[in-house]
Amino acid sequence: MKARITPTQREVRLADDDLIVSKTDSTGRLTYVNRTFMRISNYPEHALLGQQHNLVRHPDMPRGVFRLMWETLKAEREFFGIIKNMTSDGDFYWVFANVTPDHDQGGGVSGYFSVRRSVPLAAVAAASELYTRMLQLERSAGPATAPEASLAWLRRTLTERQTTYERFVLGLYAS
Numbered sequence: 001m002k003a004r005i006t007p008t009q010r011e012v013r014l015a016d017d018d019l020i021v022s023k024t025d026s027t028g029r030l031t032y033v034n035r036t037f038m039r040i041s042n043y044p045e046h047a048l049l050g051q052q053h054n055l056v057r058h059p060d061m062p063r064g065v066f067r068l069m070w071e072t073l074k075a076e077r078e079f080f081g082i083i084k085n086m087t088s089d090g091d092f093y094w095v096f097a098n099v100t101p102d103h104d105q106g107g108g109v110s111g112y113f114s115v116r117r118s119v120p121l122a123a124v125a126a127a128s129e130l131y132t133r134m135l136q137l138e139r140s141a142g143p144a145t146a147p148e149a150s151l152a153w154l155r156r157t158l159t160e161r162q163t164t165y166e167r168f169v170l171g172l173y174a175s
């Protein structure tokens with residue numbers, strides 16, 4: 001069960017050398033977290049292992065971004081994203097996430113692996129602008145079609161800018 005946490009306006013900034021690492025099973029249930037994950041999210045290991053990764057989900061994140069993440073992972077491709085997460089106290093932290101499928105010996109997907117690092121302020125601003133619009137669209141679309149509606153808008157908008165979400169994210173990371 002996910003506890004109900006009230007979001008605050010306090011930000012936890014990652015240091016340049018902070019790397020947040022986690023592994024999940026194929027359903028997104030946490031099987032490994034590193035110490036930086038525990039320190040930044042402010043959860044002890046026992047409160048994380050076995051839980052769904054949406055434990056750190058922030059309500060400001062549009063569902064369409066996670067729809068895209070899972071579509072990408074199910075296609076056995078790696079995902080790059082800019083994500084706002086929430087700590088156990090309701091504080092927020094922004095990360096650049098790289099999520100990759102983890103393969104077993106037979107070549108099947110046994111789970112997923114994610115490494116995250118800090119995000120430059122300009123990248124947070126650029127991503128927030130898109131996410132705010134996506135959230136508005138999700139509210140007016142209603143829960144049943146929210147992720148499709150906002151993801152369709154994101155794809156259209158980035159196509160108009162002659163880019164994709166992945167190139168948009170990697171471009172911000174490089175800048």
Ligand SMILES: Cc1cc2nc3c(=O)[nH]c(=O)nc-3n(C[C@H](O)[C@H](O)[C@H](O)COP(=O)(O)O)c2cc1C
Pocket residue numbers: 022023024027028052053054055056057058061066069083085097099100112113114
């Ligand atoms: C390896 C891996 C890492 C993930 N990292 C995050 C994360 O940092 N923050 C997050 O909100 N969701 C993350 N997710 C996605 C969650 O599993 C979930 O899809 C998302 O939080 C939306 O949850 P909801 O549909 O229950 O709202 C990750 C999933 C995987 C497989």
